[in-house]
């Protein structure tokens with residue numbers, strides 16, 4: 001006896017997920033568990049779950065539930081059921097609707113909202129069809145046979161979907177008719193390829209088997225369909241629910257080939273039990289077996305109008321074969337996205353089965369979320385990893401395709417000198433690592449900045465601007481550089497700055513930092529220096545006396561050295577020289593205001609404005625003779641002297657406080673000084689004067705270079721003359 005078991009026997013993708021989810025929950029939770037209707041059309045599984053405490057409830061019973069978790073089975077339910085579940089706050093619920101069915105719900109909801117009439121091709125009493133109809137407020141027109149098409153009258157625009165287990169052949173026939181009745185028809189062939197593929201395989205197995213067993217629940221529509229298909233190819237086809245059903249069939253000849261196929265709702269353990277049972281059977285009376293088989297076939301014929309159905313199915317299979325795309329492992333093809341879930345992307349490949357693309361296999365770049373990037377209906381390139389992943393689905397991947405695209409993109413980016421904004425992910429020996437579209441890019445320390453980088457850790461998690469400078473796909477090596485970008489930008493800045501920074505030009509900038517010797521000013525990406533002596537026409541002790549960082553300034557370019565990227569600036573040159581028009585500003589005889597800036601032995605220097613000091617000679621400080629200037633003035637005093645003389649050439653201004661004192665006071669003092677008593681005093685013999693009096697020393701110092709070198713410090717001739725006169729007295 002040779003047993004040929006179908007590869008796709010047992011649970012389909014949607015059913016497996018649902019059943020496993022219920023078992024997993026029951027095993028790990030003590031909560032009461034309910035299923036909304038039997039979880040699958042298989043009594044053995046349902047009974048097994050019942051023993052574990054899982055109860056079946058109807059939609060009407062939901063509001064009465066006081067605790068526990070309700071599972072929605074893979075057939076799906078209408079929109080209103082979700083509302084009923086949400087309204088009962090004492091229970092939880094979990095949706096196990098098959099993604100393929102959920103897709104139909106989405107289509108129906110969308111087109112119902114758009115005002116389309118909804119046609120649902122399927123069996124009106126099937127839970128899946130009832131659920132689908134619940135997404136168009138139960139207004140859908142259910143079509144199972146051609147006779148139902150009479151309902152179509154006065155429909156302008158319609159959307160048509162199919163129950164996932166509906167016959168492809170019947171679908172094609174119905175669509176042809178409906179197309180002729182409605183102008184605007186949106187057709188969605190939602191028949192599940194899993195079903196078609198199982199039927200196709202079942203047909204092949206039945207064709208080469210002497211006896212074929214179709215294992216599955218009697219209520220399961222897809223099991224019934226498999227039975228129909230197999231009957232068309234193998235006369236001795238038996239529908240069994242479990243191992244017990246083969247008891248009456250008897251024992252077989254060892255030469256027999258026995259085909260085993262199973263419906264999408266048949267669990268693996270029931271198939272295993274059947275296989276075990278068969279292996280214990282011994283050769284027996286062939287005649288009696290054949291007799292019994294014929295009985296079963298006859299029963300099937302009676303129930304399902306066998307001849308017509310087999311014919312239908314065969315035609316359907318032929319159509320399916322013709323329309324099917326051929327796939328093989330490694331093939332890169334394009335599909336259309338049917339569904340995106342948290343775990344996978346379902347892709348229609350035009351093949352008998354849909355492709356399943358794991359969500360983490362969509363992009364090489366882990367930062368990309370397929371749910372954000374992709375939508376249902378998008379076309380997507382995929383690679384076939386396995387034509388059948390064991391659940392009847394095509395296993396897909398995009399990683400290699402993505403990687404190829406990324407390498408091509410990187411090569412193009414390098415050729416075009418494209419810049420990427422990235423984040424430094426990791427600091428490694430000799431540089432840092434970042435990723436572009438999921439591809440590792442190494443940036444050496446020397447390529448991070450224009451200057452030497454001592455502390456690489458300072459780049460961790462920081463943004464980088466990177467350009468690809470080296471690419472070796474064979475070695476999977478990509479080298480990036482931020483430095484090349486910075487250098488190019490700097491070169492452009494230098495060009496721009498030196499173009500406008502011509503000597504004599506006035507430009508604007510912002511004070512960046514101060515040092516003892518001057519202020520650095522940003523003049524468009526490059527810093528120029530205002531030397532401390534060029535900050536003001538007056539005396540400046542420190543640049544901070546005039547400027548502070550952040551100040552916006554206008555400056556005059558003194559010197560521009562492009563080769564060494566040095567620019568000398570002047571702030572004081574932005575205003576006229578204080579000695580220009582000095583005679584107009586300080587006319588002789590005018591009383592002016594100033595501040596005592598310095599005091600010397602021969603007088604006080606009064607600052608009239610930055611860069612312009614006038615001298616109040618000691619003889620002009622008061623209207624009487626004074627010993628020291630400090631007896632009358634101190635530094636910082638604000639005084640209002642009269643201008644006595646102005647010499648623009650030697651930059652000297654003589655001032656007099658004495659001249660501002662009203663004359664009567666002076667006269668009174670003069671009279672006192674000429675009192676007769678003093679004249680009558682006996683004349684004392686003149687004392688011998690020291691060789692060099694204090695006054696003489698002062699004159700020497702006064703006339704020395706030390707005092708006459710700098711602006712404002714110079715003493716004018718009449719002051720010198722005055723001193724000499726006093727000495728001779």
Ligand code: F3S
Nearest residue numbers: 012014098100164192
């Ligand atoms: Fe889903 Fe297809 Fe199974 S629609 S439940 S995978 S038969």
